[in-house]
Amino acid sequence: MQSSAALEYDYSVAKLYMWTAVIFGIVGMTIGVLIASQLAFPELNYLFGEYGTFSRLRPLHTNVVIYGFTVSGIFATFYYSAQRVLKVSMGESKLLNGLGYLQFILYLIAATGMVISELMGITASKEYAQMEWPLDVLIVVIWVLWGVIMFGLIGMRREKALYISMWYYIACFLGVAMLYLFNNMEVPTIFFSGGVGAWYHSVSMYAGTNDALVQWWWGHNAVAFVFTVPIIAIIYYFLPKESGQAVYSYKLSLLSFWGLMFVYLWAGGHHLLWSTVPDWMQTMGSVFSVVLILPSWGSAINMLLTMKGEWNQLTENPLIKFMVLASTFYMLSTLEGPIQAVKSVNAIAHFTDWIPGHVHDGVLGWVAFMIFAALMHMATRAFKREIYSKSLLEAQFWIQTTGVVLYFTSMWIAGITQGMMWRAVDEYGNLMYSFIDTVSVLHPYYTIRAIGGLLYLIGMFMFAYNFLMTATAGRKLEQEPQFRSPMA
């Protein structure tokens, strides 16, 4: 380690990921609005030939918002906040800083490869695991590098204890590593087919029900370890820091952490209710999903109580607004999920639009709101500038909140309508409706969903502009703000 009076935190890698988060946010959400519009107006499928069809763009949308926007946000906040809670600068180790840059370059290559390959229709055909084996290998390297940097920083730390956010980042690292490896066990066909077929093509090592089980063990835990665990890491650092209030109960944060770790891994079976997996596994998936409310609400309530006595900040500071609403959406989403995992409810909800509705109140309301707030908080410190426009941030908040509400309410109605219509039978036991009947009934809700998505996208553009202007034209700050981020 260097001994230097001028030693300060090094945000160079964090800044790179902040930019990719903004760029991938725009790309992923634009595609999302296009495909939502395609569902309402199918002729929009033919705008760009094969590259513009729903089937091409849907995996691209999910992958870009998950692995582009969210993962960039996670890396950016990690490279920013890990230094601070460990009280060690990336600049103190040339090796770790170099590995940080290397990780970013490889990440950019992998992300570009992901976008191009999926646009070309090259896919492993597993949900949230569409990338083919060469990219999978690259992602393992990126992830290992992150682990080396994380534990390298931990090894150099000046704080003896690890702050709760660090526990969550570690869990994200370990959880994804384990799940990703097992779900992406695949055989590159070229090596076993005598040179027949494309070099990048592979088939899963598992088949049938086993494949489905491993896939949803991964699929659900991708939600756990990408959309939940690291986002809790973000809120545990950024909400206390921005508000100047220490976390309400540190003990509750520890308990919720271990509770979440214990419960989450078992809940994935709820994606396979009423399928060919053993009945006890389905029941286990349901039961653990319901139990999952406890640790999830433990974290969310802990965050809301952190604002105790300081609720005035909610009206004064838009970043606090984003984070408090994110926490509230986390509570909504983690109550809704268990309800959907109850077998009788699932019999209606499964395969309907209620499911993407649920996913989006979580990702738009919780994940993205937290990333927006964290990016702006970091921008003031990393670029040493005031936030360019408070009123733009306020407007973004309300436009996007309206968008999320339109999205999930329309999908609630659409999903339940769909589920009921699929099950409706006449007095002789014949199905009353054909599939197209449901499609015509759902058209207005699909349109509302597309409008909700468009509002959210408009907010994303407002954020990107505000972020860009903050980084380049915001008023220069003489010294780093201690808590509340200054804004014009």
Add this chain to the structure above:
Amino acid sequence: MTLTEMQGYAFFFLTVLLVVILYGYILHLYRSEKKGERDYEKYGKMALDDELHDRPVEANPKATNEKKES
């Protein structure tokens, strides 16, 4: 007893064991705070006092810590 049944029982008892461990952990947290062995709430300060020159909540004795003396 079939393998599936055995898996079911094993899972049940594992769940019970983990629940006991989790509740034991709650007891441990509150008991060690009550006995004055550890103050968990002070760790919340780590997010607030996070400047490089801030005094660590609990200094890491292994850190080569030249600049912390000031």
